[in-house]
Amino acid sequence: MLSRASMSIARAMRKRVHPPAFRALSTVETFGKEQNFTWSSAAMAGAASLFLATGALSAVPVSTECEQEESSLPVFGSSSDPLAGSESKEGLDEIEKLYIERVPYKRDREEISDTSSAFSRGVRAFENSFESAYAAKEESEDPFGGTSVPTPGIISTSSPAVQETVTTNKMYFYRTPQIKSRIARKFMLFTAPSSEELGGDVAHLLGMDLNKVEVGKFTDGETRVEAGESVRGKYVFIVCTTSSNDALMELLLMISAFRKAQAKHITAVIPYYGYSRQDRKVKREPIAAADIAILLQNMGVDRLMCMDLHNDSLCGFFSPSTPVDHLLPIPVAAAYFHEELASVPTPEDWKPESEDDEYYPNITVVASHEGQVGRAAHFRDVLQRLSGKKIELAFISKNRQKRGEKYYTPHVVGKIEGQRCIMVDDIVNTGKTLISNVDELHKAGAATIHAWASHGVFGPRSLSDAPQRIAEIEHLDYLLISNSVANDSILPPKIRQLNVAPFLAEAIARALHNQSINEILNLDEESDRRYDG
Numbered sequence: 001m002l003s004r005a006s007m008s009i010a011r012a013m014r015k016r017v018h019p020p021a022f023r024a025l026s027t028v029e030t031f032g033k034e035q036n037f038t039w040s041s042a043a044m045a046g047a048a049s050l051f052l053a054t055g056a057l058s059a060v061p062v063s064t065e066c067e068q069e070e071s072s073l074p075v076f077g078s079s080s081d082p083l084a085g086s087e088s089k090e091g092l093d094e095i096e097k098l099y100i101e102r103v104p105y106k107r108d109r110e111e112i113s114d115t116s117s118a119f120s121r122g123v124r125a126f127e128n129s130f131e132s133a134y135a136a137k138e139e140s141e142d143p144f145g146g147t148s149v150p151t152p153g154i155i156s157t158s159s160p161a162v163q164e165t166v167t168t169n170k171m172y173f174y175r176t177p178q179i180k181s182r183i184a185r186k187f188m189l190f191t192a193p194s195s196e197e198l199g200g201d202v203a204h205l206l207g208m209d210l211n212k213v214e215v216g217k218f219t220d221g222e223t224r225v226e227a228g229e230s231v232r233g234k235y236v237f238i239v240c241t242t243s244s245n246d247a248l249m250e251l252l253l254m255i256s257a258f259r260k261a262q263a264k265h266i267t268a269v270i271p272y273y274g275y276s277r278q279d280r281k282v283k284r285e286p287i288a289a290a291d292i293a294i295l296l297q298n299m300g301v302d303r304l305m306c307m308d309l310h311n312d313s314l315c316g317f318f319s320p321s322t323p324v325d326h327l328l329p330i331p332v333a334a335a336y337f338h339e340e341l342a343s344v345p346t347p348e349d350w351k352p353e354s355e356d357d358e359y360y361p362n363i364t365v366v367a368s369h370e371g372q373v374g375r376a377a378h379f380r381d382v383l384q385r386l387s388g389k390k391i392e393l394a395f396i397s398k399n400r401q402k403r404g405e406k407y408y409t410p411h412v413v414g415k416i417e418g419q420r421c422i423m424v425d426d427i428v429n430t431g432k433t434l435i436s437n438v439d440e441l442h443k444a445g446a447a448t449i450h451a452w453a454s455h456g457v458f459g460p461r462s463l464s465d466a467p468q469r470i471a472e473i474e475h476l477d478y479l480l481i482s483n484s485v486a487n488d489s490i491l492p493p494k495i496r497q498l499n500v501a502p503f504l505a506e507a508i509a510r511a512l513h514n515q516s517i518n519e520i521l522n523l524d525e526e527s528d529r530r531y532d533g
Contacts (some may be wrong), residue, residue, distance in 0.1 A: 183235075186233070191239040213227050227257055250443050327504070327517070333480060364420070366412075430469075449477060455495070467487075
C-alpha cells in the first residue's frame with residue numbers, strides 16, 4: 001500500500017534520479033516467487049526532508065492490494081490486482097513499502113519545470129541525502145537480477161502517470177499469472193505508444209519488463225518502427241489499441257517488422273479494435289472492420305486478442321488460420337459495481353425476510369439500446385451470481401427509422417421506478433446517447449443511475465468535449481469505463497477508469513501455456529486445473 005506522499009516521491013524520482021541510485025537505497029527480499037522492495041535508512045532520511053518541504057504527509061491510500069478471501073466462485077481474470085510483489089513483510093511501516101517496476105526512461109532534466117518550487121527543493125534534498133550511500137554501493141547487485149550497470153531505464157510505481165484507475169477490493173476472479181521459465185525465455189512483450197500505460201501494467205503483472213521497440217515519425221510524418229532487440233524464434237505479443245489511424249499504422253508496421261525479423265509467432269493484443277462500428281455495407285461505403293482484418297493478416301499476424309468487439313461477427317472477418325480470442329470484461333465491471341452497491345447503508349425501514357438475510361439494494365441493469373441487451377443480460381447474470389439477489393433487466397428502445405438518423409424517441413422497457421439502475425453499453429463516444437438515456441431513466445423514477453461502457457473513445461481533447469459534457473449530467477452518479485483507450489487529458493471525477501491489465505495478463509499467460517481462454521470467465525462450471533495452480 002502506498003501513501004500519497006510515497007507516490008509523489010516515486011514520480012519525482014522517475015523524472016530525476018539515475019537508475020543505479022535506487023539500488024543504493026534499497027533492499028530486496030524474496031517471498032516465494034515475488035520480491036519486496038524496502039527503502040534503506042538513508043533513503044528514509046531523505047524522504048523525511050522531502051515531506052517537510054512539500055507538506056505532503058498524507059494517510060490517503062493509493063492501493064491495488066486486495067483482500068484474499070475464500071470464495072465459492074470459479075477463478076478468472078479480474079481487475080482485483082495485487083501487483084507482483086504486493087504481499088509485504090509484516091512489521092514494516094506503511095511508508096517503507098514501495099512496489100516497483102522498470103519502464104523505459106523518456107524524460108530528461110530539461111523537462112523538469114519550476115525548479116524553485118518547494119517540491120523541487122524537497123526532491124533535491126532527497127537526492128543529496130543518498131550520495132554517500134550510492135557511492136558505496138554503485139557496483140552492487142541489481143535487485144532484479146544481474147549486475148548494476150547504467151542503462152536507459154528508470155524505476156517508477158505501477159500507477160498510471162496521468163489517469164488514476166480503479167480496481168475491485170477483493171480477489172474475486174484473478175490469480176497472479178506465473179509463466180514457466182522455459183516459456184518465458186521465448187516470450188517477448190511489446191507495446192505501442194497508444195497503449196503504453198496499459199502495456200506496462202500487463203508486463204508488470206507478468207513479472208517482466210517491456211521489450212524495447214522504437215516507434216516514432218520521420219520529419220515528413222511517416223511512421224517509423226525499429227525493434228530494439230532480436231525477436232528471432234520468439235513468441236511476440238504486441239499490445240496496441242487502434243483508436244486512431246496513427247495507432248493502426250504503428251501496429252501494422254510493428255507486425256511487419258517482427259515478421260521480417262523472423263519472429264516465430266506474433267499475437268496482436270488489441271484492447272480496442274478501431275473501425276469496429278463500420279461492420280456492414282449500407283450504401284456506397286466500405287466494410288472498414290473487414291478491411292482492417294485483411295491488413296492485419298497480410299502483415300503476418302498469427303493470432304489476435306480483442307476486448308469487447310462492437311459485434312461478434314468481426315471474428316468472422318479473419319480467415320480460419322488466424323484465430324481471434326474475444327475477451328469480455330463484463331464480469332470485471334459487474335464485480336466493481338457489486339462492491340459499490342453492497343456498501344450502500346441499510347435503510348431504517350428495511351426488514352429482513354430471514355435471520356441470514358442481508359440488505360442489498362434493488363438493482364436494474366439497463367441496456368442502452370436494443371443491440372446491448374446481450375451485454376446487459378450477461379452483466380445481470382454475473383451480478384446475480386455475486387450478490388445472490390434477484391436483479392431486474394430493462395432496456396431503452398431507440399426507435400430509429402434508419403441508420404444515421406440523429407433524432408429519435410427513446411422508450412424505457414422494464415422496471416425502473418425506485419431502482420438503482422446500471423446502464424450497459426460497449427462504447428461511449430460523444431455522450432449524447434448517455435445523456436438522453438439518463439434523462440429517460442430519471443423521468444421513469446430511477447433512484448440512482450450509474451453507467452458502464454467497455455471503451456471510452458473520446459478522441460483528442462481539441463476535437464471533443466465529451467468528458468466535460470458527461471461530467472455535467474446532473475442525474476448520473478458516475479460512468480465507469482475501462483482503460484482500453486488512453487486519454488490525452490485527465491478525466492473528470494464522474495468518469496472512472498477500471499484497470500483491465502490483470503484481465504489481459506491472465507489471457508496472455510493462458511495463451512502461452514495453451515490453456516483455455518474462455519475458462520477465464522466461466523461462471524457455470526469449474527475451471528480446469530491452471531498452469532500456476
